[in-house]
Amino acid sequence: xxxxxxxxxxxxxxxxxxxxxxxxxxxxxxxxxxxxxxxxxxxxxxxxxxxxxxxxxxxxxxxxxxxxxxxxxxxxxxxxxxxxxxxxxxxxxxxxxxxxxxxxxxxxxxxxxxxxxxxxxxxxxxxxxxxxxxxxxxxxxxxxxxxxxxxxxxxxxxxxxxxxxxxxxxxxxxxxxxxxxxxxxxxxxxxxxxxxxxxxxxxxxxxxxxxxxxxxxxxxxxxxxxxxxxxxxxxxxxxxxxxxxxxxxxxxxxxxxxxxxxxxxxxxxxxxxxxxxxxxxxxxxxxxxxxxxxxxxxxxxxxxxxxxxxxxxxxxxxxxxxxxxxxxxxxxxxxxxxxxxxxxxxxxxxxxxxxxxxxxxxxxxxxxxxxxxxxxxxxxxxxxxxxxxxxxxxxxxxxxxxxxxxxxxxxxxxxxxxxxxxxxxxxxxxxxxxxxxxxxxxxxxxxxxxxxxxxxxxxxxxxxxxxxxxxxxxxxxxxxxxxxxxxxxxxxxxxxxxxxxxxxxxxxxxxxxxxxxxxxxxxxxxxxxxxxxxxxxxxxxxxxxxxxxxxxxxxxxxxxxxxxxxxxxxxxxxxxxxxxxxxxxxxxxxxxxxxxxxxxxxxxxxxxxxxxxxxxxxxxxxxxxxxxxxxxxxxx
Amino acid sequence: xxxxxxxxxxxxxxxxxxxxxxxxxxxxxxxxxxxxxxxxxxxxxxxxxxxxxxxxxxxxxxxxxxxxxxxxxxxxxxxxxxxxxxxxxxxxxxxxxxxxxxxxxxxxxxxxxxxxxxxxxxxxxxxxxxxxxxxxxxxxxxxxxxxxxxxxxxxxxxxxxxxxxxxxxxxxxxxxxxxxxxxxxxxxxxxxxxxxxxxxxxxxxxxxxxxxxxxxxxxxxxxxx
Numbered sequence: 137x138x139x140x141x142x143x144x145x146x147x148x149x150x151x152x153x154x155x156x157x158x159x160x161x162x163x164x165x166x167x168x169x170x171x172x173x174x175x176x177x178x179x180x181x182x183x184x185x186x187x188x189x190x191x192x193x194x195x196x197x198x199x200x201x202x203x204x205x206x207x208x209x210x211x212x213x214x215x216x217x218x219x220x221x222x223x224x225x226x227x228x229x230x231x232x233x234x235x236x237x238x239x240x241x242x243x244x245x246x247x248x249x250x251x252x253x254x255x256x257x258x259x260x261x262x263x264x265x266x267x268x269x270x271x272x273x274x275x276x277x278x279x280x281x282x283x284x285x286x287x288x289x290x291x292x293x294x295x296x297x298x299x300x301x302x303x304x305x306x307x308x309x310x311x312x313x314x315x316x317x318x319x320x321x322x323x324x325x326x327x328x329x330x331x332x333x334x335x336x337x338x339x340x341x342x343x344x345x346x347x348x349x350x351x352x353x354x355x356x357x358x359x360x361x362x363x364x365x366x367x368x369x370x371x372x373x374x375x376x377x378x379x380x381x382x383x384x385x386x387x388x389x390x391x392x393x394x395x396x397x398x399x400x401x402x403x404x405x406x407x408x409x410x411x412x413x414x415x416x417x418x419x420x421x422x423x424x425x426x427x428x429x430x431x432x433x434x435x436x437x438x439x440x441x442x443x444x445x446x447x448x449x450x451x452x453x454x455x456x457x458x459x460x461x462x463x464x465x466x467x468x469x470x471x472x473x474x475x476x477x478x479x480x481x482x483x484x485x486x487x488x489x490x491x492x493x494x495x496x497x498x499x500x501x502x503x504x505x506x507x508x509x510x511x512x513x514x515x516x517x518x519x520x521x522x523x524x525x526x527x528x529x530x531x532x533x534x535x536x537x538x539x540x541x542x543x544x545x546x547x548x549x550x551x552x553x554x555x556x557x558x559x560x561x562x563x564x565x566x567x568x569x570x571x572x573x574x575x576x577x578x579x580x581x582x583x584x585x586x587x588x589x590x591x592x593x594x595x596x597x598x599x600x601x602x603x604x605x606x607x608x609x610x611x612x613x614x615x616x617x618x619x620x621x622x623x624x625x626x627x628x629x630x631x632x633x634x635x636x637x638x639x640x641x642x643x644x645x646x647x648x649x650x651x652x653x654x655x656x657x658x659x660x661x662x663x664x665x666x667x668x669x670x671x672x673x674x675x676x677x678x679x680x681x682x683x684x685x686x687x688x689x690x691x692x693x694x695x696x697x698x699x700x701x702x703x704x705x706x707x708x709x710x711x712x713x714x715x716x717x718x719x720x721x722x723x724x725x726x727x728x729x730x731x732x733x734x735x736x737x738x739x740x741x742x743x744x745x746x747x748x749x750x751x752x753x754x755x756x757x758x759x760x761x762x763x764x765x766x767x768x769x770x771x772x
Numbered sequence: 773x774x775x776x777x778x779x780x781x782x783x784x785x786x787x788x789x790x791x792x793x794x795x796x797x798x799x800x801x802x803x804x805x806x807x808x809x810x811x812x813x814x815x816x817x818x819x820x821x822x823x824x825x826x827x828x829x830x831x832x833x834x835x836x837x838x839x840x841x842x843x844x845x846x847x848x849x850x851x852x853x854x855x856x857x858x859x860x861x862x863x864x865x866x867x868x869x870x871x872x873x874x875x876x877x878x879x880x881x882x883x884x885x886x887x888x889x890x891x892x893x894x895x896x897x898x899x900x901x902x903x904x905x906x907x908x909x910x911x912x913x914x915x916x917x918x919x920x921x922x923x924x925x926x927x928x929x930x931x932x933x934x935x936x937x938x939x940x941x942x943x944x945x946x947x948x949x950x951x952x953x954x955x956x957x958x959x960x961x962x963x964x965x966x967x968x969x970x971x972x973x974x975x976x977x978x979x980x981x982x983x984x985x986x987x988x989x990x991x992x993x994x995x996x997x
Contacts, residue, residue: 230942399813408805438821455911455920456914465832465835475827
């Protein structure tokens with residue numbers, strides 16, 4: 137594609153900002169956001185301590201003032217968002233000023249540190265932000281495995297251990313809900329569908345900053361005593377916990393809001409901003425996966441938000457949603473939480489399916505086999521994920537007559553998941569496979585997710601689940617599903633798409649070291665957990681039977697190697713992006729999909745003219761890339 | 773094609789934006805479709821949010837833990853409840869009328885929309901008054917918790933919908949005032965802002981009408997069943 141005027145302007149660069157530094161810092165930016173966030177936090181804290189009724193007497197007397205902390209977090213987040221400039225547009229619209237599309241944004245690197253409505257900037261913001269919290273979660277995991285090197289508590293106390301487990305699980309499950317949609321769907325869906333932007337650019341930016349605010353709030357739990365519930369936040373522990381629990385509640389509520397808005401924006405974009413000729417049957421499979429995930433986000437996350445608000449009310453103003461002594465029920469929490477929680481598993485897994493199916497046709501030089509079957513699989517998984525949640529409650533005392541239904545529905549959900557595998561294998565069949573790093577991660581995904589999926593079928597059986605519930609077997613299962621299914625595909629996406637996003641190549645030797653070390657150590661870490669679970673090792677305890685020590689030491693050492701493999705990745709990022717700086721080609725994988733047909737770095741406008749799509753994205757075997765021959769007038 | 777990345781700060785990311793460069797806007801009909809889709813999705817999300825409260829109501833009522841579901845003295849005020857739901861429903865009807873008048877190019881639509889706005893805010897006020905006169909509080913058992921939680925978050929949703937409606941009324945009034953002063957239309961990245969009011973208004977009306985439906989279900993569940 138030829139260079140546009142805007143691109144030419146961009147390459148020559150904007151006029152230099154001659155204002156002094158102090159003047160540039162005044163305005164709506166990250167610095168202002170932090171200042172207003174901290175100010176809001178203390179304002180909320182102050183107001184919470186001024187409320188003086190008999191209901192809060194206990195809280196004030198024990199200095200466990202949940203009202204103050206919840207208000208502090210809420211005011212802090214509002215202040216943070218106002219500082220970034222998110223209140224400007226609503227206020228303008230309230231005053232009757234006309235709608236507009238863009239904020240008054242900085243022109244240089246400052247765009248990455250504030251409200252930006254360019255989907256490419258938001259994608260990169262997500263990539264860095266999520267990477268930061270992934271690192272925090274991973275460090276927690278290393279500390280957990282350090283503690284489990286001994287069969288009695290040595291490194292941290294039992295309560296701190298529970299907090300470590302809780303922060304690790306919550307950080308990973310919460311932040312990674314947007315792990316692929318945040319960086320990759322935000323960046324590439326508009327490019328893949330031939331659009332210039334997301335449908336709601338400010339909402340897109342808001343989802344990112346909400347997630348970041350949430351991440352810091354969760355990390356702050358250590359200042360308030362942590363929380364003992366793990367990532368599920370179960371009642372009645374939730375209600376009995378110290379103020380650190382409030383950090384969990386606000387974090388997950390913010391994640392929920394971010395998920396709803398992200399999903400809504402994705403669906404609206406995919407439905408309304410597709411280029412001419414890009415029919416539903418020509419949509420790239422990654423876009424379909426994004427669509428299916430977004431539907432789950434929009435429908436499941438509101439349940440989570442409502443549940444956490446009920447929980448906050450129970451903790452702060454003593455309502456009785458989940459408190460048995462007041463007429464509530466802790467099982468209500470379990471039901472509501474898992475109505476969100478099981479779709480959440482697919483919110484994590486589906487984008488991984490999409491990435492793998494998107495990438496393998498490129499590396500086997502074949503069209504995607506069973507395109508419609510794969511779509512049916514993804515939509516089937518989305519739909520069915522709402523009908524399986526009670527399998528998490530098999531041992532919680534649910535009506536025994538309900539168990540067979542939920543056992544069967546859980547087993548049946550493996551059928552649409554199997555469609556994805558069939559498409560994966562059908563595409564590989566007789567393909568000319570090139571074992572690039574992204575392809576290696578895709579192959580590893582298949583291996584890992586197969587183990588995760590089949591162990592899930594085993595666990596769906598009531599008799600098995602009642603034996604293995606709460607054991608390391610369950611932990612091994614979901615780590616194979618989430619790390620094996622999501623994190624491996626996340627790295628596949630990084631190695632595949634980051635050269636387009638950042639314009640620079642990764643060092644391939646380091647990347648291959650990263651892959652092999654990660655793949656081997658991941659399996660060496662989590663495969664023995666199945667055995668440990670069968671041998672009776674329970675989750676969330678730091679004291680265990682001495683005969684389990686040997687396997688635990690093996691697992692811990694493997695986990696440290698897994699952590700080391702992440703350091704290799706980090707070294708590769710720093711080496712490739714800061715020191716080596718080898719420019720990436722515009723289309724290094726010779727892909728035919730639309731995002732690779734634009735120059736690197738991608739122009740601000742994405743496309744000089746909106747392309748007209750005249751073939752599907754996996755049409756390997758014809759020489760012309762899609763959309764390259766024709767264009768439609770701008771705005772068509 | 774060689775990357776231009778090495779010329780940029782950190783050698784990566786997207787190009788810096790030159791001052792004055794803008795992403796061309798979508799045509800108004802695309803913006804309208806986008807808003808219509810968003811309104812429907814928002815309805816889906818709102819439904820599932822309140823479904824959690826409906827589930828809590830049914831679950832806790834059927835359990836009646838320790839007989840504490842609803843102590844005998846707990847009765848929400850029927851009069852205030854009826855007034856609340858009446859305000860919500862009439863406001864939604866007024867907004868529908870406003871939408872139809874707008875499509876018929878009748879200038880009276882602004883008055884109808886203002887009426888809808890006032891009635892929606894009146895519903896919020898009525899519910900707040902009810903909180904002060906009812907004979908139970910949020911800590912008085914499971915029913916009281918569901919009642920207060922459900923109705924309070926419903927009020928927040930109503931306020932959100934009223935805000936959305938207000939932005940369109942305010943835009944229309946400001947545009948009229950500008951025309952009255954003989955000023956030219958504003959120049960911005962959306963060239964014809966007036967054309968975005970109608971699809972925006974349609975989306976807001978759709979959402980508000982849907983929310984009114986949830987209000988009726990709320991009323992029936994909390995006051996009548």
